[in-house]
Amino acid sequence: xxxxxxxxxxxxxxxxxxxxxxxxxxxxxxxxxxxxxxxxxxxxxxxxxxxxxxxxxxxxxxxxxxxxxxxxxxxxxxxxxxxxxxxxxxxxxxxxxxxxxxxxxxxxxxxxxxxxxxxxxxxxxxxxxxxxxxxxxxxxxxxxxxxxxxxxxxxxxxxxxxxxxxxxxxxxxxxxxxxxxxxxxxxxxxxxxxxxxxxxxxxxxxxxxxxxxxxxxxxxxxxxxxxxxxxxxxxxxxxxxxxxxxxxxxxxxxxxxxxxxxxxxxxxxxxxxxxxxxxxxxxxxxxxxxxxxxxxxxxxxxxxxxxxxxxxxxxxxxxxxxxxxxxxxxxxxxxxxxxxxxxxxxxxxxxxxxxxxxxxxxxxxxxxxxxxxxxxxxxxxxxxxxxxxxxxxxxxxxxxxxxxxxxxxxxxxxxxxxxxxxxxxxxxxxxxxxxxxxxxxxxxxxxxxxxxxxxxxxxxxxxxxxxxxxxxxxxxxxxxxxxxxxxxxxxxxxxxxxxxxxxxxxxxxxxxxxxxxxxxxxxxxxxxxxxxxxxxxxxxxxxxxxxxxxxxxxxxxxxxxxxxxxxxxxxxxxxxxxxxxxxxx
Amino acid sequence: xxxxxxxxxxxxxxxxxxxxxxxxxxxxxxxxxxxxxxxxxxxxxxxxxxxxxxxxxxxxxxxxxxxxxxxxxxxxxxxxxxxxxxxxxxxxxxxxxxxxxxxxxxxxx
Numbered sequence: 026x027x028x029x030x031x032x033x034x035x036x037x038x039x040x041x042x043x044x045x046x047x048x049x050x051x052x053x054x055x056x057x058x059x060x061x062x063x064x065x066x067x068x069x070x071x072x073x074x075x076x077x078x079x080x081x082x083x084x085x086x087x088x089x090x091x092x093x094x095x096x097x098x099x100x101x102x103x104x105x106x107x108x109x110x111x112x113x114x115x116x117x118x119x120x121x122x123x124x125x126x127x128x129x130x131x132x133x134x135x136x137x138x139x140x141x142x143x144x145x146x147x148x149x150x151x152x153x154x155x156x157x158x159x160x161x162x163x164x165x166x167x168x169x170x171x172x173x174x175x176x177x178x179x180x181x182x183x184x185x186x187x188x189x190x191x192x193x194x195x196x197x198x199x200x201x202x203x204x205x206x207x208x209x210x211x212x213x214x215x216x217x218x219x220x221x222x223x224x225x226x227x228x229x230x231x232x233x234x235x236x237x238x239x240x241x242x243x244x245x246x247x248x249x250x251x252x253x254x255x256x257x258x259x260x261x262x263x264x265x266x267x268x269x270x271x272x273x274x275x276x277x278x279x280x281x282x283x284x285x286x287x288x289x290x291x292x293x294x295x296x297x298x299x300x301x302x303x304x305x306x307x308x309x310x311x312x313x314x315x316x317x318x319x320x321x322x323x324x325x326x327x328x329x330x331x332x333x334x335x336x337x338x339x340x341x342x343x344x345x346x347x348x349x350x351x352x353x354x355x356x357x358x359x360x361x362x363x364x365x366x367x368x369x370x371x372x373x374x375x376x377x378x379x380x381x382x383x384x385x386x387x388x389x390x391x392x393x394x395x396x397x398x399x400x401x402x403x404x405x406x407x408x409x410x411x412x413x414x415x416x417x418x419x420x421x422x423x424x425x426x427x428x429x430x431x432x433x434x435x436x437x438x439x440x441x442x443x444x445x446x447x448x449x450x451x452x453x454x455x456x457x458x459x460x461x462x463x464x465x466x467x468x469x470x471x472x473x474x475x476x477x478x479x480x481x482x483x484x485x486x487x488x489x490x491x492x493x494x495x496x497x498x499x500x501x502x503x504x505x506x507x508x509x510x511x512x513x514x515x516x517x518x519x520x521x522x523x524x525x526x527x528x529x530x531x532x533x534x535x536x537x538x539x540x541x542x543x544x545x546x547x548x549x550x551x552x553x554x555x556x557x558x559x560x561x562x563x564x565x566x567x568x569x570x571x572x573x574x575x576x577x578x579x580x581x582x583x584x585x586x587x588x589x590x591x592x593x594x595x596x597x598x599x600x601x602x603x604x605x606x607x608x609x610x
Numbered sequence: 611x612x613x614x615x616x617x618x619x620x621x622x623x624x625x626x627x628x629x630x631x632x633x634x635x636x637x638x639x640x641x642x643x644x645x646x647x648x649x650x651x652x653x654x655x656x657x658x659x660x661x662x663x664x665x666x667x668x669x670x671x672x673x674x675x676x677x678x679x680x681x682x683x684x685x686x687x688x689x690x691x692x693x694x695x696x697x698x699x700x701x702x703x704x705x706x707x708x709x710x711x712x713x714x715x716x717x718x719x
Contacts, residue, residue: 130681131681132683137687137698137700137712138697138698138700138708138711138712139699139700139701139708140701140704140705140706140708140709141643141646141647141650141701141702141703141705141708142643142704143643143686143700143701143702144641144643144684145683146638146641146670146684146685147636147670147677147683147684147687148683148684150638150670150674150682150685151674151677151678151682151683153674154675154677172683176684
């Protein structure tokens with residue numbers, strides 16, 4: 026191992042690395058600690074030095090097949106086992122299976138008198154024996170500085186330490202040496218001058234009464250490494266370092282769409298809703314209905330059979346369920362079917378990092394399709410602004426990597442101007458829906474815009490946002506010469522329009538009736554005229570009949586008189602009379 | 611000095627002080643310091659504890675597992691196992707006064 030530096034180093038295989046298995050640390054260091062070399066981990070009390078070292082050993086033995094030796098100067102074997110067991114490490118079992126050797130070095134100054142020259146060969150022997158007994162590849166010395174307190178002759182100690190690190194390198198073991206942080210130097214006793222390959226500084230800082238641990242790789246000879254301070258936390262599964270951002274923006278993207286549960290909002294977003302796996306921001310002042318939109322989104326997703334994780338930082342789950350019930354959203358059955366899961370915590374409960382870690386853990390265990398964070402702002406308030414933004418970035422990265430659709434609500438203070446953190450956050454978001462209050466006419470009305478929706482055609486229009494017993498409804502706001510009308514003004518405007526229509530309808534009906542009446546009058550007149558005509562025609566016939574009868578009578582009389590005169594006219598007269606009678610009757 | 615488990619026992623039991631002194635000397639075979647230490651220790655015992663001391667020399671190269679028991683870090687180390695309490699001196703014992711204090715030899719007289 027120690028000769029690796031002489032090899033012609035191709036860029037791909039620079040320095041052999043020893044993976045720690047600690048979440049995030051390998052990412053920062055580009056693969057782990059320098060293999061076969063000592064690494065110094067320093068920090069103040071309670072930073073997690075011992076834990077980091079122990080995790081390095083445990084993971085090495087359990088995951089990478091590299092047995093390890095833990096030489097403890099401060100804690101006994103029993104204490105160490107108990108301490109790390111609380112973090113889920115089975116040190117006991119590893120010791121039993123001869124994967125790890127714990128050697129507790131106990132020295133008290135009062136015990137030893139010093140007389141003449143000596144060296145620390147005893148330490149070397151013990152360490153060497155422990156290493157050889159299990160073929161250890163990893164060594165932890167925790168905390169070597171105790172020696173400074175117990176051995177009075179510092180000159181000997183220093184030269185022996187120098188020799189120790191040399192010896193560790195020759196042994197080819199990857200070593201982690203912990204040390205207390207000094208006031209001016211990295212370590213109290215200047216151990217950093219012996220360990221020149223890799224130095225990691227841990228730090229525990231309190232900001233606004235909330236403590237956060239940080240990790241920084243100060244030095245890593247021969248390798249690229251992240252030089253920033255990275256927050257880390259000690260959780261149920263050991264240490265996890267949280268890199269601010271994942272290394273590259275290379276998430277998979279989905280063209281699938283996810284409906285919002287509000288039909289009109291879907292329509293505003295090209296008819297299909299948001300993109301699956303995108304991040305959505307909903308901002309608005311208090312009482313604009315952010316949580317309601319979020320709950321709608323949650324309900325819609327859960328009803329499709331997707332798992333939804335709802336992080337609430339203001340309300341308890343029961344409160345949300347009750348409140349949403351009042352507007353017709355029934356979340357409880359979904360919770361019972363375990364499609365919807367709530368996670369409520371006060372933002373001030375613990376630091377931002379701890380929140381993030383809990384969220385990561387919840388997400389990892391529940392594997393949701395949709396994550397809702399309500400509201401992100403109160404969470405961000407529990408850290409500094411840059412921390413907050415970094416946290417959101419990490420969260421979004423994490424969610425996007427898992428193709429999880431995320432919806433964040435954000436409470437803005439001012440009515441119209443955007444908050445600084447909103448504009449900062451908005452660049453991370455794929456879609457941004459803005460909720461606003463419109464005040465006027467002695468009332469407050471909610472309106473909704475889609476401010477941005479990356480990669481889809483979306484409506485540029487304002488919609489009025491109504492909350493009623495049966496949920497959310499979006500209606501077109503009235504836009505006229507006098508501007509945008511909402512609420513009762515919109516209703517009044519609608520009424521005016523209706524009245525106008527009604528009036529013209531009535532007018533038309535009136536006209537129709539008039540025409541009808543005229544037609545009827547005309548018909549009546551026609552009828553009159555016809556009856557007149559018929560009367561006259563009857564009269565005419567009667568007259569004609571009379572004339573006929575008279576003529577016949579006259580004829581008969583003539584015939585009679587004729588008969589009296591000449592007989593031959595008799596027959597002619599009879600035929601004439603018959604003919605006439607038939608025709609009249 | 612070879613790996614020598616030197617057992618120096620008193621020839622006669624004149625027992626002015628009833629106790630037998632049990633001393634352990636931890637050494638590494640090769641170092642000059644260890645040889646000096648053994649010589650020094652023996653000299654002291656001869657002059658102060660003649661006849662009632664027992665030195666066990668432990669070579670950690672041969673028996674590294676024994677280092678853990680007496681919490682040995684420095685080489686050479688002398689551990690006074692008896693009389694109680696256990697006392698430890700590190701170094702090649704060249705500083706006579708300190709050895710006397712360390713082993714509490716004055717009390718033996």
